[in-house]
Amino acid sequence: xxxxxxxxxxxxxxxxxxxxxxxxxxxxxxxxxxxxxxxxxxxxxxxxxxxxxxxxxxxxxxxxxxxxxxxxxxxxxxxxxxxxxxxxxxxxxxxxxxxxxxxxxxxxxxxxxxxxxxxxxxxxxxxxxxxxxxxxxxxxxxxxxxxxxxxxxxxxxxxxxxxxxxxxxxxxxxxxxxxxxxxxxxxxxxxxxxxxxxxxxxxxxxxxxxxxxxxxxxxxxxxxxxxxxxxxxxxxxxxxxxxxxxxxxxxxxxxxxxxxxxxxxxxxxxxxxxxxxxxxxxxxxxxxxxxxxxxxxxxxxxxxxxxxxxxxxxxxxxxxxxxxxxxxxxxxxxxxxxxxxxxxxxxxxxxxxxxxxxxxxxxxxxxxxxxxxxxxxxxxxxxxxxxxxxxxxxxxxxxxxxxxxxxxxxxxxxxxxxxxxx
Amino acid sequence: xxxxxxxxxxxxxxxxxxxxxxxxxxxxxxxxxxxxxxxxxxxxxxxxxxxxxxxxxxxxxxxxxxxxxxxxxxxxxxxxxxxxxxxxxxxxxxxxxxxxxxxxxxxxxxxxxxxxxxxxxxxxxxxxxxxxxxxxxxxxxxxxxxxxxxxxxxxxxxxxxxxxxxxxxxxxxxxxxxxxxxxxxxxxxxxxxxxxxxxxxxxxxxxxxxxxxxxxxxxxxxxxxxxxxxxxxxxxxxxxxxxxxxxxxxxxxxxxxxxxxxxxxxxxxxxxxxxxxxxxxxxxxxxxxxxxxxxxxxxxxxxxxxxxxxxxxxxxxxxxxxxxxxxxxxxxxxxxxxxxxxxxxxxxxxxxxxxxxxxxxxxxxxxxxxxxxxxxxxxxxxxxxxxxxxxxxxxxxxxxxxxxxxxxxxxxxxxxxxxxxx
Numbered sequence: 001x002x003x004x005x006x007x008x009x010x011x012x013x014x015x016x017x018x019x020x021x022x023x024x025x026x027x028x029x030x031x032x033x034x035x036x037x038x039x040x041x042x043x044x045x046x047x048x049x050x051x052x053x054x055x056x057x058x059x060x061x062x063x064x065x066x067x068x069x070x071x072x073x074x075x076x077x078x079x080x081x082x083x084x085x086x087x088x089x090x091x092x093x094x095x096x097x098x099x100x101x102x103x104x105x106x107x108x109x110x111x112x113x114x115x116x117x118x119x120x121x122x123x124x125x126x127x128x129x130x131x132x133x134x135x136x137x138x139x140x141x142x143x144x145x146x147x148x149x150x151x152x153x154x155x156x157x158x159x160x161x162x163x164x165x166x167x168x169x170x171x172x173x174x175x176x177x178x179x180x181x182x183x184x185x186x187x188x189x190x191x192x193x194x195x196x197x198x199x200x201x202x203x204x205x206x207x208x209x210x211x212x213x214x215x216x217x218x219x220x221x222x223x224x225x226x227x228x229x230x231x232x233x234x235x236x237x238x239x240x241x242x243x244x245x246x247x248x249x250x251x252x253x254x255x256x257x258x259x260x261x262x263x264x265x266x267x268x269x270x271x272x273x274x275x276x277x278x279x280x281x282x283x284x285x286x287x288x289x290x291x292x293x294x295x296x297x298x299x300x301x302x303x304x305x306x307x308x309x310x311x312x313x314x315x316x317x318x319x320x321x322x323x324x325x326x327x328x329x330x331x332x333x334x335x336x337x338x339x340x341x342x343x344x345x346x347x348x349x350x351x352x353x354x355x356x357x358x359x360x361x362x363x364x365x366x367x368x369x370x371x372x373x374x375x376x377x378x379x380x381x382x383x384x385x386x387x388x389x390x391x392x393x394x395x396x397x398x399x400x401x402x403x404x405x406x407x408x409x410x411x412x413x414x415x416x417x418x419x420x421x422x
Numbered sequence: 423x424x425x426x427x428x429x430x431x432x433x434x435x436x437x438x439x440x441x442x443x444x445x446x447x448x449x450x451x452x453x454x455x456x457x458x459x460x461x462x463x464x465x466x467x468x469x470x471x472x473x474x475x476x477x478x479x480x481x482x483x484x485x486x487x488x489x490x491x492x493x494x495x496x497x498x499x500x501x502x503x504x505x506x507x508x509x510x511x512x513x514x515x516x517x518x519x520x521x522x523x524x525x526x527x528x529x530x531x532x533x534x535x536x537x538x539x540x541x542x543x544x545x546x547x548x549x550x551x552x553x554x555x556x557x558x559x560x561x562x563x564x565x566x567x568x569x570x571x572x573x574x575x576x577x578x579x580x581x582x583x584x585x586x587x588x589x590x591x592x593x594x595x596x597x598x599x600x601x602x603x604x605x606x607x608x609x610x611x612x613x614x615x616x617x618x619x620x621x622x623x624x625x626x627x628x629x630x631x632x633x634x635x636x637x638x639x640x641x642x643x644x645x646x647x648x649x650x651x652x653x654x655x656x657x658x659x660x661x662x663x664x665x666x667x668x669x670x671x672x673x674x675x676x677x678x679x680x681x682x683x684x685x686x687x688x689x690x691x692x693x694x695x696x697x698x699x700x701x702x703x704x705x706x707x708x709x710x711x712x713x714x715x716x717x718x719x720x721x722x723x724x725x726x727x728x729x730x731x732x733x734x735x736x737x738x739x740x741x742x743x744x745x746x747x748x749x750x751x752x753x754x755x756x757x758x759x760x761x762x763x764x765x766x767x768x769x770x771x772x773x774x775x776x777x778x779x780x781x782x783x784x785x786x787x788x789x790x791x792x793x794x795x796x797x798x799x800x801x802x803x804x805x806x807x808x809x810x811x812x813x814x815x816x817x818x819x820x821x822x823x824x825x826x827x828x829x830x831x832x833x834x835x836x837x838x839x840x841x842x843x844x
Contacts, residue, residue, distance in 0.1 A: 205660050205662075207659070207665075208663075237628070239695065239697035239699055239789070240790035240791070241789040241790050242628050242629060242789065243693075244687055252681065252684050255677040256681070258673065258674075258677050266666055273664075273665070281699070289699065290699060298662075367663040392659065394660065
């Protein structure tokens with residue numbers, strides 16, 4: 001903290017802006033670690049590349065005069081002291097692990113936007129009342145180790161440290177061993193870390209902002225998610241010699257349920273979502289009537305009650321089809337995440353900052369999971385979305401416009417300042 | 423041919439019957455070669471096991487006094503001389519290769535029923551006017567080498583000997599090299615072999631006879647078959663952040679087409695059949711909206727015109743869906759087999775024999791391909807079906823009742839005698 005940090009007595013930050021070029025440059029530099037030929041990034045959690053990425057970010061934080069603490073699940077907290085260090089820090093963060101064919105922005109933007117906020121405060125010698133912290137959470141993506149959002153989940157005690165440690169990758173390596181190997185098995189007990197408020201800046205990963213020509217999404221909450229596996233059991237038989245009336249074609253029943261997953265989402269708009277993403281047909285042979293079809297069902301909505309209604313729609317049809325056809329239909333729940341609403345003060349802080357800065361904004365919901373979901377259990381939390389090209393992420397072509405990258409970080413700066421000043 | 427074969431001057435064979443126990447015994451003996459723990463048979467074409475099976479059958483034929491000729495594609499013709507050996511032989515046959523998880527009866531029954539007919543004629547010293555031949559055709563199943571019905575197809579000049587020779591298995595071994603290796607690369611030019619009439623006895627491989635409690639299926643013909651691959655191209659996107667209205671969900675379009683494949687078959691009964699057996703979803707991830715779905719379409723009916731109408735139904739819907747959704751739908755024909763009707767005299771001979779022997783019978787169609795399809799191009803042909811348990815074949819649990827095995831062979835005996843006597 002520079003000794004000259006006494007100029008902000010009036011708290012008038014109306015002209016304060018982050019340095020967009022510097023932020024963009026840091027994103028491009030980090031994206032070189034694990035860069036793919038198609039312009040994306042492959043930097044899976046707890047790999048050697050993840051270590052390199054972590055080391056780079058930690059090094060930048062240290063150059064900014066921040067102190068760095070790592071907890072037992074490898075979450076890293078980079079802290080800029082405040083005027084009153086007994087206050088819980090105003091935190092921002094996200095993750096720097098990527099999907100196998102990931103992009104440059106997912107997660108990484110949220111972390112580097114946090115560092116850019118600190119750089120901007122340093123540039124202007126601004127001392128906040130509460131400390132500022134920038135976190136990156138271990139293994140948000142869940143591509144290499146399950147569960148997803150591992151670091152923030154352990155931090156919020158959604159599941160135990162031991163459960164996370166025991167996770168293995170396809171080669172049988174454990175998360176704990178890999179944390180130790182890359183030097184990020186820290187000593188702090190996860191969760192022993194107060195938080196005053198939490199903000200997370202993220203690309204939208206969807207098409208709504210771009211479709212509406214809006215710069216800032218003021219995230220109201222995260223959709224409730226329910227995942228199921230559905231199996232329809234018929235009788236496999238030759239496609240040729242078996243007349244239609246004597247068939248038990250599992251796929252014909254399954255396709256009706258697949259359509260209902262979508263139809264029930266449409267009946268429960270505007271936030272209802274229904275997706276069948278995964279289908280396995282057995283024996284999957286051109287001239288054999290399918291004897292068994294298993295498919296995934298992903299149902300989401302803004303409230304848990306609405307998700308329940310979608311699920312009921314599908315289960316009601318399944319019961320009818322089972323009775324009509326005599327084919328067995330099993331529906332097994334795989335995962336369930338309750339809908340959450342972000343904290344009113346954080347939502348308002350994001351909306352106010354957008355307005356003050358002159359950015360167009362709209363309320364949006366997050367359809368996907370983020371570390372902020374777990375933070376919302378522990379502290380007032382909010383999220384800031386910016387558009388991404390064609391709504392695409394988890395893809396090497398993931399892209400975002402520099403002006404949006406800048407805008408989201410400016411909103412983060414002002415929302416955090418509002419919370420960090422007495 | 424026994425010298426005493428002069429007793430059948432009156433042609434009264436009304437009490438003549440095959441030896442069911444002997445036939446059953448030969449089926450069980452052959453089934454030991456390649457026997458699987460689950461009671462099935464794995465004897466893929468042109469393997470060492472196929473050689474052992476061929477050698478066993480050829481040895482049996484030689485014990486019966488038959489002469490054996492092999493052609494260049496490995497088809498084997500086992501001949502019992504007639505009174506007038508200038509007459510083209512009355513032939514029966516099938517195949518002895520099996521599916522990887524095949525049963526004891528598919529194909530094998532047709533070949534061993536032929537040998538049992540010869541044994542019965544020998545037992546009773548019956549001399550036919552025309553010679554009797556029993557054939558087994560190379561690689562009917564097509565499991566190891568494509569095309570299916572390879573031996574009969576080359577014989578009927580449906581495709582060339584060179585095309586068949588060049589077929590490779592998954593290890594890159596050619597059909598020609600494997601024929602030579604197992605000692606069944608013969609010298610006779612395929613097709614240089616006149617046929618007076620052809621009968622093939624086979625398990626139904628479907629449920630119709632069992633469902634109707636009927637012993638003999640008098641096969642009228644074989645359904646026309648059209649195979650297509652259909653690909654729907656949408657846009658993959660995250661299941662969470664993408665609202666329903668902004669999706670291009672390829673699976674939602676594909677499931678409508680899958681249902682139409684079945685619906686159009688039902689509209690064109692009683693023989694219309696429509697099957698989607700194979701589905702591939704890309705990227706096939708639980709929380710990703712499918713960007714591309716490819717699936718097979720198998721449409722069959724008793725006439726080619728009816729198959730055309732089914733195809734038109736599906737293509738019309740595809741055009742509408744493409745226009746409505748903007749998603750591209752490609753439908754590519756993979757294979758086409760014209761419907762065939764068997765020869766009236768052969769159909770009648772099977773029906774008459776069933777009636778004379780007191781077996782219940784009904785006209786049926788074959789929904790599957792058999793070597794008899796190619797023989798029908800060359801000579802009057804017909805088929806005899808018997809029930810199989812639960813309509814199941816191409817499965818290790820494939821089963822048939824000894825009384826049906828016996829009945830089908832008795833019908834074969836009498837139908838062949840009718841054609842082989844002046």
